Amino acid sequence: MSAISASEKVDGFTRKSMRKAQKQRKSQGSSQYRTHTAPVELSPLPQLKDAPSTEQQELFTQKLQQCCMLFDFLDSVTDLKSKEIKRATLNELVDYVSTNRGVLVEPAYPEITNMICTNIFRVLPPSDNPDFDPEEDEPTLEAAWPHIQLVYEFLLRFLENPDFQPSIAKRYIDQKFVLQLLELFDSEDPRERDFLKTILHRIYGKFLGLRAFIRKQINNIFLRFIYETEHFNGVAELLEILGSIINGFALPLKAEHKQFLMKVLIPLHTAKGLALFHAQLAYCVVQFLEKDPTLTEPVIRGLLKFWPKTCSQKEVMFLGEIEEILDVIEPTQFKKIQEPLFKQISKCVTNPHFQVAERALYFWNNEYILSLIEENIDKILPIMFGSLYRISKEHWNPTIVALVYNVLKTLMEMNCTLFDELTSSYKADRQRKRKKTSIISSMADNISACNNECEFRGSRHLVLIIIIIWTFMLF
């Protein structure tokens, strides 16, 4: 055990950030279970470009087979020569499929996919850090990346090659392939997820027969993430792909897509790590609403149902998303949800966390939202007035108070008469309440005067009870 630092002596808990700083960036290998049948040493093959064109195809196949050999990258000293040969070969292969035409002949497809599958499809290892916090912790990086990266690169070039024929490839790039690809999205290594994102996007674009399957599997991953594990590293990447998929949906939307929105995307908002993928999620939701404005009401009601109760950071994100939705909302849809929505907003502006209050008050800087509010001022002002008026007097944060004054001013200009009415009724209400409290406190004074003479604690309870009874009788 290391020596105990003075600060540790004092509170015993080291700061999270301090502990984090001590940890170095780590990398880990994949959980390749018993594939380590001591790699055979590779011997370099001649360059493809030097081979006569009749032998190129054969050499290409040989090189693909050579690249099926896997190496242990956690052990940085073994097989150095072979590792280097494989790396160079992979580079050559990437180059070969991206610059040459006519190399993707039918017999090459199974060899190519076999090489890819052998290299990238692996069981992801258990996370080194069981309470991995993606927002704070450094991710564990894939040790075999020098090779895996090139294989991904190769797969991408293969898919993008002008000679690539989905009709042949679909025999190999099938549902099982896609399923394994999707599982890799859980990788902690962001570089890997980035590649996967582009690749899956290409596959979705080229293989029409796999589209429904891909959507369904993403669906399952999300549902599992929401209701079972609460853990999946690639949510943001998958949402990003979905964003562009949704963009391309034909109208009218199929029931399947609407169900996806309401039963998957909206519940995704409940996730603990929402911050990691909120931008992509909000984009998807807004895409849906732009396609079909009639979904606005159920979506906003859904968001209100899952509105964060204790997490201010999430609340700010929700408010951001609401503003994005309001930016594209149709006035008729706005009328349908304005009441529940502004009840929530009125709660947000009184939030003691100034960032929440501030985010809600920023709505009044948005021209389009202002015009919607103005159109419906008779409904919205009565909902907002009490909260705004109260925090203009009570909020601890001067910036918030200043913002509230501006908002009140704007609202007053929209409908002066209503504003005056609300002000006077609010004041009268306050007056009545203040009277009540003063009566209660004077009674309490009286009672505590007698209480001082009581010696037993039991009698204190009695006094309290009497106060409560009196209060009830009075009102």
Add this chain to the structure above:
Amino acid sequence: MAGADGDDSLYPIAVLIDELRNEDVQLRLNSIKKLSTIALALGVERTRTELLPFLTDTIYDEDEVLLALAEQLGNFTMLVGGPEYVHCLLPPLESLATVEETVVRDKAVESLRKISQEHSPVDLEVHFEPLVKRLASGDWFTSRTSACGLFSVCYPRVSSTVKAEIRQHFRTLCSDDTPMVRRAAASKLGEFAKVLELEYVKSDIISLFTALASDEQDSVRLLAVEACVSIATLLPQEDLETLVMPTLRQAAEDKSWRVRYMVADKFSELQKAVGPEITKNDLVPAFQNLLKDCEAEVRAAAANKVKEFCENLPEDNREQIIMTHILPCVKELVSDTNQHVKSALASVIMGLSTILGKDNTIEHLLPLFLAQLKDECPEVRLNIISNLDCVNEVIGIRQLSQSLLPAIVELAEDAKWRVRLAIIEYMPLLAGQLGVEFFDEKLNTLCMAWLIDHVYAIREAATCNLMKLVEKFGAEWAQNTIVPKVLGMANDPNYLHRMTTLFCINALSKACGQEITTKQMLPVVLKMSNDQVANVRFNVAKSLQKIGPILDSNALQTEVKPVLEKLASDTDMDVKYFAQEAISGKLSYHWVLKPFNRLSYI
């Protein structure tokens, strides 16, 4: 509301409806939790005809409210008129079993399982089984998931045609295309197998089991391992080899570490289920592989099972198997790179000594214990120390004591207070095994040092530890070794240490007895009533209350009472309060009771 119509009997439901519509979730929740009272007030008939339809219609609410509702309905049988009418609880529970939120759904299934027992066989076929079928063929995965949990409760009590249908539905769900449903089915496979007739276990369950165990998703495969235990228990020994073992072998070598982890985690259950012969031939090599697995998670899970596995080996060649097959792996694990593996091993390794006997323990295990006592990870050392009793029985603790001491001292001074706390908790046990002399010589100073630790939890545990030591070694030992040191701390310049004296007195007085308490402790406590720190003074009051019952009435009257009365007029309100508490509390048994007539004043 209905109550306003003058019909008083409608009042409860009116209130309920009112509260159920309230904007405040808490109020809605409260009203749901009072549901049984409301049902009672309405009577069985109106509960059936009015309350339940109302509840069925209002399932739209926050999940918290739904959870409470799902739970309540499970206990509603008597409130709807007993078993005869229990089926009218099915509609609301059916809707609850289809909601998205897992906890609500699970609770609804739990309640459905409960009330299924209250259905007559006829009702079960007329009402319950159709519900299961509806759920099993629902559109959205949630209802199908819920259905999985209901097959086994109705299967035993329905006719054979219905049974066949149920088996068919279960089969369908096992190959559902949603992994969530397959997971639910896999997790209920064992339970379902138990209620099936043996012929169907062989014909139906085995094929389902094999299919689930080779599912494309590892989260499904690992659940099949759990089912394997129940299935293996049901089958006769001669069928195991052909029906279960191929799948089990495959699971133990699965390419996903999660599945192998599950096998390791369930290893003792599997071992019992397959019996000694298969254990010898198949499980021993499988266990060796798990102990050498490439993933630390798997090794740790297997290490945890070392003792149980060895214990359950057939006795005739148990020792030989352990010595030649298991122990070499165990030796490697002692110097594993992962601390969780080492600490899992340390928590069970001592148990091997009882199995292997004295000689083997000294020759083979002792070096391992000693190595683990010097491990860099405190948890490993702690786990060894906490299991010392097993070795003590076999070879006596003396063999270890030389290595034990440095390990204990180091843990006692560990930077993490939780580690220090853990070692303190083992002190009474250690003291008992090491004997009073060894303790006085080597460990006593440690125990006293903990009293002035900078973490309160440690000081508190140290106090409690002293009490247990006194219980073990007796009052005389306390008087000579502990009490003087504790009382000495009363003059410490740090008020926290002075308070520790008081806490120790609270803990020790009973074990030390009246004499020591009155003659040695009481004077110190009384003297401390003049302390300048209010916290010390009110703790004096608390201490006096605590030790009061041990003192005789003379001491109470002449010494304690005046001090408490003085404290009761202290300037600090907390001191006053606790002094009054002490006066009116336990001490009043010995005193003249103060009249309570002041109360009538109000």
